[in-house]
Amino acid sequence: MVSLALLAETALVLNTGQAVAVGDIRPATASVSGARKPAGAAEAANTASAVLMARSQGRRIEVLSERTESSTTWALPSGSLRTESFAGPVRVKRNDKWQNIDTSLSDQGDDLKPKAAVADVTVSDGGEGRLASVARGRTRFTMGWQSRLPAPKVTGSTASYDLGAGQTLKVTAQKQGFSDDVVLASAPRTRPRTGYRSSSTG
Template sequence: MRQRHRVRRTATTSGRGLLAAVVATATAALTALPSMTAPAAAAEPAAGLSAGQRALAEAKESGRRVEVVGERTERTTVFANPDGYTSTLEESAIPVRVEKPGGGWQQPDATLVRRADGSVGPKAAAVGMNFSGGGSSDPLVSISEHGRSLSLDWPGKLPRPQLNGSSALYADVLPDVDLKVTATVEGFQHVLVVKTPKAAANKALKQLNFVMHSTGLTVRRTPSGALAAVDEAGQTVFRAPTAQMWNSAGRAVAARHRATQRLTAPAQTPAPADPAEAAPSGSGLEPGQGDKVALMPVRVSKNAVSVVPDA
């Protein structure tokens, strides 16, 4: 069984996304909203052409469009067109670049690395993000942007995580229960993988309580059961969808389907637009085909987020 919770920054001009939690194979995710501002650029000379005007002149002369580098943001790129007087703005749904410490831009990379202070985090993300390197002194995960931050503590000591790409696996945080935290460029999600029926009966899974700390943010539960971390102006900075849990019922369905395929020719069906729609049961961070899925209630107090798995 799996439980999931996601946190990510919100897609507005002022922030990023929030948090989530899971049990059995449970998942939680937190995401931040995109910032539309670019790193400070050197001031243009008082006299002469602006960067945009120079790009237009170059584009007209070369017959090819020219990027206006000073107009870059995480999600947008501006090009001067060869006609010499119009420009084209291209915008991506996800960050195509992120700010580099000390200024400038770098390629987004959610691959996790161990840091000098013992914590774990993505190589290049749009928000500040730290995962626990093990032990009980640091939060399980923290996320921050522009002085606003949010962190969640696991209720117990964590083992040293096993890193694999963008995921950190904390093995046996409870008997036969693993905790997997996965980073994205804008947030994270955590999933509890409950591996046996005996483990699922553990009283510690009846309600998962995460100690929460925040700076400049207030976490609220929305009418749909999702979570939003808002700043003093009421703007959502981080958000998390409703927590989910699911089993591995799809494995039995898949086994029967494979047996049938031995006797019949496979039908030609188009690939789904969302890869998760065709994911095999028990394959990772999303419910697979045939898995039974249930939403999990989430309770929020001033200093804690509690997830209540469906019995």
């Protein structure tokens, strides 16, 4: 009886393209004693498939076709849809596939770059000139340093440069840019000097 009910539900969902509640249909797992919890990813390619999976498995299923950089849509066991919206981007599209934002820095030759960010962020791997830059579209902002930078120590999203005399320059990659700080090991006797240079285009 469960399989017939699910087939009827499939027909209704595919014909209307909507989340439809059909009578008092119970998830298939409810009629099987000692059934195991559903295995596999809680996601489906489209709304119709997600609704059917959610009803049959008794859990929420993500509708992949409705993903955006700042929202996630779920089909619920009740047959309804729920969309979660975020204040900013939580994923980016790479090679036609969504990827969760990950600002952990990785070595890209002359630069350090976050694994997945909204903007094109680069951080210096040491040497002369540029400290960090961010670009998106035609707009680019670049920050330089007054002297040669040592090779940084990288921890997660942050590159730390030992400037000597108890000073450490830290640059942290963010999903849409970067931040920088100079950390002092102790209170200085005189006002410390920093040597930033900046330029922008676009």
